[in-house]
Amino acid sequence: MFDGMQRRVVSLWFPRLASDRALRSRPIQGPFVLTLKQKNANRVYCLNAEAERQGLHAGMPYSDARAFCPDLRSRVADPQEDLRFLHVLRRWATQYCPWVGLEDAEGLVLDVTGSVHLFGGEEALLAEMCGKLQRAGFEVRAGLGDTRGAAWALAHYGAGVAPTGDMLRAIGALPVAALRLEARETVALQRLGLRRVSDLAAAARAPLTRRFGPGVLRRLDQALGAQPEDISPLAEAPHYGVRITLPEPIGLVDDVMAGTRRLLEQLCHKLKAQEVGARILCLTLDRVDHDSQQVELRLARPLHDPGRILPLFERGVSDIDAGFGIERLRLEATRVEDVHATQMNHVSAGPKDQLEDLITRIGTRIGLDNIQRFLPADSHIPERSFTLSSAAYCEPQSGWAPARPRPLLLFAPEPISGSGPHPPQRFRWRRMALTTGRAIGPERICPEWWLEDENWRSGLRDYWRVETQQGRRLWLFHTPQAPGWFVQGEFT
CATH class of the missing domain: 3.30.70.270 (Reverse transcriptase/Diguanylate cyclase domain)
Known part of the structure; x- marks a missing residue:
């Protein structure tokens, strides 16, 4: 050279x-x-x-x-x-x-x-x-x-x-x-x-x-x-971006969507060739008055299928102010992720795709990060047995299962009157007078000594499943070190 x-x-x-x-x-x-x-x-x-x-x-x-x-x-x-x-x-x-x-x-x-x-x-x-x-x-x-x-x-x-x-x-x-x-x-x-x-x-x-x-x-x-x-x-x-210059300015939503469809077909062809999918797409519309507006689309999973992506642009495009007309459209995938080839058949992941499309549609209104799902966490402490993660960036997990059943509704401990190691026969909770019909327990849970937790400074807890005669199925615990009874959850 x-x-x-x-x-x-x-x-x-x-x-x-x-x-x-x-x-x-x-x-x-x-x-x-x-x-x-x-x-x-x-x-x-x-x-x-x-x-x-x-x-x-x-x-x-x-x-x-x-x-x-x-x-x-x-x-x-x-x-x-x-x-x-x-x-x-x-x-x-x-x-x-x-x-x-x-x-x-x-x-x-x-x-x-x-x-x-x-x-x-x-x-x-x-x-x-x-x-x-x-x-x-x-x-x-x-x-x-x-x-x-x-x-x-x-x-x-x-x-x-x-x-x-x-x-x-x-x-x-x-x-x-x-x-x-x-x-x-x-x-x-x-x-x-x-x-x-x-x-x-x-x-x-x-x-x-x-x-x-x-x-x-x-x-x-x-x-x-x-x-x-x-x-x-x-x-x-590789640069995942395409653009089109129009011979005449356009302003109707149908015309903008038609131009977007042409750009998506070209862009998705590039994405498929590189075996990647778009997670964030940015559509830029340049007006004849040299102003520009953008429509950003965040997807719940990497996609390179124009047929599935195009309808998701409708809401953003309908809010665009075309002014005196739009003369140029640019579409860019600002974030891409690998898409691995999968075997397709007549029962392939249709419901899963529908759920992800629904997450994307809702996410365009309230933000993808605001749509969350529970994921299991490996901890015996009830408050730490799950985590909240963005549904768009994680998959459902079966994960770690506790040895004893856990209530579907979990809340901060609420004190009730009672003494002794066994659940009280009668007690008041949330202004309701309740009578214990059957009690199953105890299940002793010790605090995780390697973590600081203000709520568990009272020491170990003995948990009981209590079925009341009024129909309530509650999760109670007793603290032997500082004797007291609390309600922390309710079974449905």
Whole structure:
């Protein structure tokens, strides 16, 4: 591509990408860490510079970190969101060269061959990139060399620009870990006295190959330029958007729906080809007076069926003010999800599809997040035995079932008069005089000691199913530590 031109590569390393990204949205002063559950332990995933100065490091148990630093602030890490943001940085870096790829999960690699002169030279190019990233709140380290390995070594263990030509002179003083070796290989080389890249380059190759295999010397040769190493730029994500320009302005709802149908057919063809479905669709209508209006549609499941999606646009389109006419329509899927192929038959998921379409229709009026369903939770505590989740983003679950029946109606405990370990024969509840007909129990439930709960500070509870002579079937419990009776639920 650049015949006769020396290849030049830039490596950008973001040592605190996860914490920097989290602090950009919600800044925090003082030591801060992101935690992630690894090997059944909550560990430090990433930390800011202040936390590192306090003696903390990535990988240590979070409980130890809190012991070392009592004023430590933390949040839960989101590696998927970090990776998505790294793709955003990759797209930003394409302003400097078209060949930009990812370097593991914390870096970028750029082939700047032929584009350095556009930014005033190599030093100026690095200064501009690092300056913009630092002003955006990111800690970044950069290296530039003839090879990808040399640039990586300078970014992680050195700094600056390596002169064109002899890469051994540029990185020879760096530790052997700068060659992107495994930790066990680095330790083994250091035990042999090969601590620097120059030491490894001067050593006999045959014994090293017999002991470590070809991987160590391959990394050395790639860094020094003896073996080629490609930079594979990531392909741009497909754009799921279509538009149509009308020969004459339109204003009737039927005409707008007809145009929307044409756009949906084109868009769904793209979605099916990529095996994805739209979750959020945005229809933009440009008027002749240069104003525009939008109709956003949030779907309860990813779809690429135009016949099912089109009727869901009717309500939003009917509320559009066409003004003096609409001259252009644009339809874009702003959020897509994978759609896996399923076997179709005459009894395929028709009722399920109808339910999801109903959720979508109601969601366009009150919001998808306001349509919720109960999901089971693995807890013996009645109040914690279920969770509320958005129906559009979860599936019904059979889940964990309690050993004893639970009331369908559950409410906060309401005290009633009574004493002793057995349910009272007569009591008043909600201004009703009730008489116990049959009582089944007790079922003893202990508090979850590992969780703080103000409602369970009275200790364990003995639950009873009480059938009253008046027809009420209640769920009562007794607290032995602080004697008292309460009603918490009603069976239907």
